[in-house]
Amino acid sequence: MTLNCDTAPKKENPMPLDIHIIDAFTDTVFKGSSAAVIILNQWLEDSVMQSIASQNNLSETAFLVKNETDLEDKATLDYHIRWFSPLKEMDFCGHATLASAFLLFEQHSTATSIHFYAKAVGSLIIQKTPEGKIRMNFPNTLPSLIYSATHELAADVDPVINTVLAHLPNAHKIYKNHQAYFIMFDNETAVLGFEPDTLLMTQLAPLGLVLTAQAQSNKYSKYDFISRYFSQALGGAEDPVTGSVHTALAPLWGKQLSKDQLLAYQASSRGGELQCELQGDRVLISGHAVRYLSGVIEI
CATH class of the missing domain: 3.10.310.10 (Diaminopimelate Epimerase; Chain A, domain 1)
Incomplete structure (x- = not known):
């Protein structure tokens, strides 16, 4: 045939x-x-x-x-x-x-x-x-603090806080803007070791999830902070490198570290480097x- x-x-x-x-x-x-x-x-x-x-x-x-x-x-x-x-x-x-x-x-x-x-x-x-x-x-999209492990905040700031803490009990601070929830940890191991969580992403929708920590290990010693981002636009999957979330991460870490110029690394499997500069209500990303x-x- x-x-x-x-x-x-x-x-x-x-x-x-x-x-x-x-x-x-x-x-x-x-x-x-x-x-x-x-x-x-x-x-x-x-x-x-x-x-x-x-x-x-x-x-x-x-x-x-x-x-x-x-x-x-x-x-x-x-x-x-x-x-x-x-x-x-x-x-x-x-x-x-x-x-x-x-x-x-x-x-x-x-x-x-x-x-x-x-x-x-x-x-x-x-x-x-x-x-x-x-x-x-x-534009600078600095997120708002909605939870801190060391400072008491109003319990009704955001009902998602308890959901996040149930999945990520070692979260140090939680921030929020129009794009995502930003979970700040005390150490980079929590960011690097996170496994994608479909249930958590469903509960956070329509916002995405950003995990971040100050860079600490020798591998990331040249960077000020690292991050990972899980996007609802990708069905909850991890985005390799994301410029938009750094319009929030840069001013957030700028305040934490008292710096206007920061070098960031997004620690996905592909990985990427972003140079960030704060200029008032603007963020320059290179x-x-x-x-x-x-x-x-x-x-």
Whole structure:
């Protein structure tokens, strides 16, 4: 019996789209956080962009459309940006923003800055640094303290506190912002040894979970703090490296350590390094990026 492998119907006039996969917050492939970047002439249907992101199955896919408004500064690029996880559109994504900036700077060698506009967060300014990193300027999202093991707080601050303590009884402090619960520990072992907890993530929804501690061991001695992040947008799975949570972690640890400049490490299996600088109500986050793949998809 002969099998015909060409019986699948052919798409008529498929649309080719260039796609690039960039590893962000690293200068080495197979590390950092991967994001797909697609530059469009105009927006696709939301359902199509969601299908592409789901098919990519990376933590985020960024879609860019150039803003045709002429800027006086010709060294600045101007783009609209949207981010999609495999499950839904995201309000904001730091590592996919860095990946997008890396690609644009590579394609436009004379550009020194990028203006991104996103509906949920407004304007984002991205710049090259003299050290070859990409620096992103984000709003400060300092979380609020809702629990401390050493200070009595109102019992009704947040009903989730008891839930967290039932799963993580050695939590030293618990903070909260619009994105996640931030669990601070006295030692990094609690962060590094944590096993994903599906039940806890279900109870925390719609917010994510960040675990953090001051860096202590020789392995992490160059860093000020380490963290791990489990995202509801990824079905509760661990995100490799996350720029957005560092807009909260940097000011949080800045207060703890009385520092305006901090070096952070997100201790996922891939791992990534983030340089953070506090400037009032803004947080500057810098990192490297490296291309993993470039190709064409057809839709």
